[in-house]
Amino acid sequence: MSLFAGAWPMLRKEFVHLRRDPGTVIFALLIPVIQLIIFGFALNMNVRQIPTVVYDQAPSQRSRELIARFRSTDTFALVAQVTSDAALEHEIRRGHAQAALKIPYDYADRVLAGRGATVQLLVDGSDSTVSSAALNVFNALILLENQRLARAGPPIVEARPAVLFNPATRSPNFFVPGLVAALVQIMVIILVALSVVRERERGTLEQLTVTPVQPLGVMLGKMIPYVTLGFLEICWVLLIMRVVFAVPIHGSLATLLLLAVPFLVASAGIGLLISTRAHSQAEAFQMAFGTMLPSIFLSGYIFPINNMPPQFQLVSKIIPTTYFIEVTRGVILRGAGLADLWPNGAVLTAMALAAVGLAARQFHRRLS
Amino acid sequence: MPPVIETREISIRFGAFTAVDRVSLTVDRGEVFGLLGPNGSGKTTLIKSLCGLVKISGGEGRLLGLDVRDEAPAIRRRIGYMSQRFGLYEDLTARENLEFYSGVYGLTADRYARRLASVVELTAITPYLDRRAGQLSGGWKQRLALGCAIVHEPEVVFLDEPTAGIDPVARRALWDLVFQLSGQGVTFLVTTHYMDEAERCGRVGYLYNSTMVAMGTVEELKRLPAANPPGTARYEITCPNITETLATVRALPFVREATIFGQSIHALVDAAAAPALATATGVAPRPIEPSLEDVFVTLTNRILADRSAL
Ligand SMILES: Nc1ncnc2c1ncn2[C@@H]1O[C@H](COP(=O)(O)OP(=O)(O)O)[C@@H](O)[C@H]1O
Ligand SMILES: [Mg+2]
Numbered sequence: 001m002s003l004f005a006g007a008w009p010m011l012r013k014e015f016v017h018l019r020r021d022p023g024t025v026i027f028a029l030l031i032p033v034i035q036l037i038i039f040g041f042a043l044n045m046n047v048r049q050i051p052t053v054v055y056d057q058a059p060s061q062r063s064r065e066l067i068a069r070f071r072s073t074d075t076f077a078l079v080a081q082v083t084s085d086a087a088l089e090h091e092i093r094r095g096h097a098q099a100a101l102k103i104p105y106d107y108a109d110r111v112l113a114g115r116g117a118t119v120q121l122l123v124d125g126s127d128s129t130v131s132s133a134a135l136n137v138f139n140a141l142i143l144l145e146n147q148r149l150a151r152a153g154p155p156i157v158e159a160r161p162a163v164l165f166n167p168a169t170r171s172p173n174f175f176v177p178g179l180v181a182a183l184v185q186i187m188v189i190i191l192v193a194l195s196v197v198r199e200r201e202r203g204t205l206e207q208l209t210v211t212p213v214q215p216l217g218v219m220l221g222k223m224i225p226y227v228t229l230g231f232l233e234i235c236w237v238l239l240i241m242r243v244v245f246a247v248p249i250h251g252s253l254a255t256l257l258l259l260a261v262p263f264l265v266a267s268a269g270i271g272l273l274i275s276t277r278a279h280s281q282a283e284a285f286q287m288a289f290g291t292m293l294p295s296i297f298l299s300g301y302i303f304p305i306n307n308m309p310p311q312f313q314l315v316s317k318i319i320p321t322t323y324f325i326e327v328t329r330g331v332i333l334r335g336a337g338l339a340d341l342w343p344n345g346a347v348l349t350a351m352a353l354a355a356v357g358l359a360a361r362q363f364h365r366r367l368s
Numbered sequence: 369m370p371p372v373i374e375t376r377e378i379s380i381r382f383g384a385f386t387a388v389d390r391v392s393l394t395v396d397r398g399e400v401f402g403l404l405g406p407n408g409s410g411k412t413t414l415i416k417s418l419c420g421l422v423k424i425s426g427g428e429g430r431l432l433g434l435d436v437r438d439e440a441p442a443i444r445r446r447i448g449y450m451s452q453r454f455g456l457y458e459d460l461t462a463r464e465n466l467e468f469y470s471g472v473y474g475l476t477a478d479r480y481a482r483r484l485a486s487v488v489e490l491t492a493i494t495p496y497l498d499r500r501a502g503q504l505s506g507g508w509k510q511r512l513a514l515g516c517a518i519v520h521e522p523e524v525v526f527l528d529e530p531t532a533g534i535d536p537v538a539r540r541a542l543w544d545l546v547f548q549l550s551g552q553g554v555t556f557l558v559t560t561h562y563m564d565e566a567e568r569c570g571r572v573g574y575l576y577n578s579t580m581v582a583m584g585t586v587e588e589l590k591r592l593p594a595a596n597p598p599g600t601a602r603y604e605i606t607c608p609n610i611t612e613t614l615a616t617v618r619a620l621p622f623v624r625e626a627t628i629f630g631q632s633i634h635a636l637v638d639a640a641a642a643p644a645l646a647t648a649t650g651v652a653p654r655p656i657e658p659s660l661e662d663v664f665v666t667l668t669n670r671i672l673a674d675r676s677a678l
Contacts, residue, residue: 009471013457013464020459204455210419211472212444 006213010221014195018225024191028229032183032237036176036244047133049077053097055088056081060108066119066145070101075137088122098124099134111149176241177328178301180234181321184260185267186292188230192271193284196222201280215363219356223268230264231257241332250335256327259341262348263324269355270320276362295321323347370433372397372524372555373418377427380413387413389578390427395557395571397523400550402569403559404664409575411559412452415526418557419449432523445473448522452529454513458502462493462512465501466519473520480519487515490545507538514545518554525549527558531565543568563661574664581667586660594670595663600624601639602662603653606632613649620648625669627662634662 018024052070056063070076079097082088091097102120110117121138123131196218199205208218234257241247249256270291278284297303298312299321305313316322323344330336330344338345373395380388388410395401403411416422418429420440429436431443456465466487470480488494491511496504501512510530517525527546531539543565546556558569566572566586573583582589589595596602607613614633617626622638623645634656637645645653658666 005474006472009468012471013460013468016460016464017457199455202455202458203451203453204457206421206451207449207455208472209421210444210447210449211469212441212474213472 002217003214004217004220006208006211006217007220010213010218011224014221014225017195018229025229028187028191028233029236031187032179032233033240035179035183036237036240047130048074050075050099050130050134051079051097052076052099052101053080053082053088053091054078055083055085055100055102057103057105058108062108062111063103066103066107067101069141069145073137073141075133076101092122092124098127098130173245173247173333174329175301176237176245176247177332178299178325180237180241180328181263181324182296182299182301183237184230184233184264185295185321185324186288187233188226188264188267189271189274189291190285190288191226191229192222192268193274193278193288194281195226196272196275197278197281197284200275215360219272219360219363222272223265223356226271227261227264227268230267231260234260247332249332251331251337253331255336255338255341256331258338259324259327259345259348262345262352263320263327265352266320266348266355269352269359272359273355273362276359295319298322300325320348320351323351369397370430371395372399372432373401373557374430375414375418375427376429378414378417378424378429379426380410380417380422381425386578388417391575391580392427393573393580393583395555397555398550398553399570400546400556400558400568402566402572403557403575404561404566404572405559405575410578411575412528414575415449415528415557415559419447419526420444445520446523448517448520448525450513450517450525450527450530452532454510454517456501456509456513456516459500461498461500462504463497465512465516469516470519475520483519483521487519490548491515505538506534507541510534510538510542511545514542518549522554524555524557527556529559529561531560531562539565563659566660572660574667576668576671581671582663589660589663590658592663592667595658595666597624597636597666597670599639600636601642602656602658603635603637603642603645604629604632604656605635605645605649605651605653607649607651613651616648617645620645625666627665629659629661634659636662636666 054067054070056067067078071078076099080091082091082100085102088100088102092100100122102122104118104120107117107119109115119142121134123134125131196205199208205218238249238253238256242249271288274284274287274291278287294315295301298305298308298316299319300316301321305316305322308316326344327341330341371394373393375394376392377390378388378392379386379390391410391414393401403414405411413422417424418431418436420436420443424437432446434443436443457468460468463484466484467480470483475483488497491514493508493512493515496508496512501509504512514525514527514530517527531542534542539562546558547568550556558565560566569586571583571585572589574581574589582592582594584592605613605617610628610631610633614626614628617623617633617635620637622641623635624638625634625636627634635645635653642653642655
């Protein structure tokens with residue numbers, strides 16, 4: 001008797017289920033679109049137009065020039081002029097402004113005398129993304145202003161930062177490749193786990209147990225359809241990314257799709273593992289949800305892994321999404337090839353084997 | 369030829385709880401064996417252990433001469449099992465369900481075509497072949513389920529409460545199917561709560577509290593000494609105001625048991641108490657043979673009495 005006995009009828013049946021329940025397929029293809037819209041358009045992580053108030057203690061030619069420089073950036077939007085420290089603080093506290101530029105009364109005098117003038121930027125630190133962007137741009141502006149004022153020839157050192165690979169630091173370029181990975185992992189885990197648990201609830205899994213079907217046959221029959229669906233979903237999200245968000249793919253699509261296979265199998269394996277634990281669909285859903293949070297927040301999808309505390313970095317290392325995000329960003333943004341990304345592929349393959357192996361052991365225990 | 373089903377002192381324990389306690393039974397080829405007993409008495413567990421779904425804690429079970437513990441894979445191809453909530457795929461059509469199970473049993477295309485024709489003929493499911501299983505009525509679902517359980521021509525079929533919740537006509541149709549198959553040599557172990565179904569079985573076993581308290585043909589059970597205690601007689605009392613009479617009868621000192629049976633009361637009384645019974649009820653009692661249900665009630669009462677005497 002083959003180790004995979006029953007895989008073929010299981011597989012065929014599973015595709016019939018999918019055909020009969022187009023909801024699942026629509027769910028799989030529609031959710032990414034909604035997510036893309038939310039993350040791609042609404043959640044624009046590039047900081048622009050920070051509402052800023054100005055407190056110019058002694059308006060002068062010089063101070064007006066400085067304010068004009070601020071106005072010319074896209075980062076700051078001057079929303080009001082105030083005339084006291086109290087008013088300035090009030091504007092920030094009640095949320096009308098997230099930054100305040102304070103130019104002291106002796107600014108012009110000190111600049112003219114070359115005595116080192118100070119300009120203060122007060123930033124609302126409650127949103128770290130905004131405050132760090134504000135500080136960066138502020139520093140750069142002041143640097144430029146210094147250069148302009150130092151009339152003695154060109155500056156000796158000039159800072160000219162350049163962002164590689166995502167020159168416009170556009171959010172979609174950064175988010176969408178991560179989204180592909182995070183979304184597909186969750187989808188595959190949930191669909192596989194639910195389809196097995198559904199059979200347990202309905203009693204068909206017990207029925208299968210008295211037939212010559214082998215655990216690996218059941219598992220294969222359950223994994224292939226959803227791995228296929230996950231694969232289609234990846235292609236679909238990449239298509240939207242390319243066409244709607246105009247994110248170019250710098251590397252080879254074939255590399256990306258090749259490395260997607262172990263990633264999808266690992267996800268399906270996790271789904272199977274969950275299904276051996278869960279007694280009801282609701283429980284399976286909860287457990288799948290449990291895997292969702294780490295794969296969104298600890299995979300580097302949203303927060304850079306290097307900024308995480310060491311314990312969390314460790315967790316991020318056991319999440320398949322982490323490695324596949326490396327792959328998607330590598331291929332799409334940096335044009336990385338198989339030669340650069342194979343370690344990720346190796347880890348994903350090891351994870352796939354481990355997950356499927358563990359699930360097989362659990363299935364064996366339950367089915368025989 | 370060895371018996372098709374044979375258990376020797378089979379026990380099944382879940383932790384400290386014993387769900388099946390030293391049950392021995394043998395069923396021969398072509399027999400229809402009925403397993404009765406209240407809910408929780410261990411019927412399903414016993415069947416599951418024979419199908420290899422539950423581990424046996426003690427004793428021995430053999431199916432078709434094979435050990436259920438060690439030779440489960442070989443057994444699987446030769447048995448059919450219809451669980452209490454048979455696993456039909458509700459979004460698949462009747463035909464697709466049959467096709468799936470035949471695929472699972474590894475039937476060749478040729479053999480599947482032949483088996484489909486024969487199962488369809490047997491179950492008369494032709495008009496519903498392309499309807500989804502979930503849309504079938506309870507009776508048709510059960511027939512389809514039986515069809516799926518026998519698509520691979522098993523030699524033994526286990527049916528766990530196959531007629532629970534279906535209408536009387538469908539019940540009869542399902543039993544006709546069972547007897548047709550048993551006539552072809554298929555062996556059945558069927559659990560049921562219906563006495564009329566039990567009466568149709570060749571032999572019956574009564575499980576109570578995990579133990580087999582009685583086993584034999586229906587006639588044998590009715591003549592069981594334990595069901596007909598010495599010095600007692602069984603009477604039927606037919607009268608209009610049956611519930612009030614039941615209370616009266618139960619209060620009489622010489623009445624051991626009294627239960628309502630349709631339009632009458634069945635009472636187990638001390639022998640020679642018939643005249644007193646007639647006086648108390650105002651109706652002439654008619655001596656009767658115990659029904660199968662009477663037998664089980666008497667057996668159960670005796671066990672309860674023995675236990676409280678301890
Ligand atoms: N897997 C299990 N673990 C613990 N107890 C169980 C298990 N399966 C059945 N039982 C218990 O065994 C007893 C017999 O159950 P069952 O065989 O289903 O009875 P029946 O089919 O006669 O109604 C019940 O009390 C049930 O709770
Ligand atoms: Mg039961």
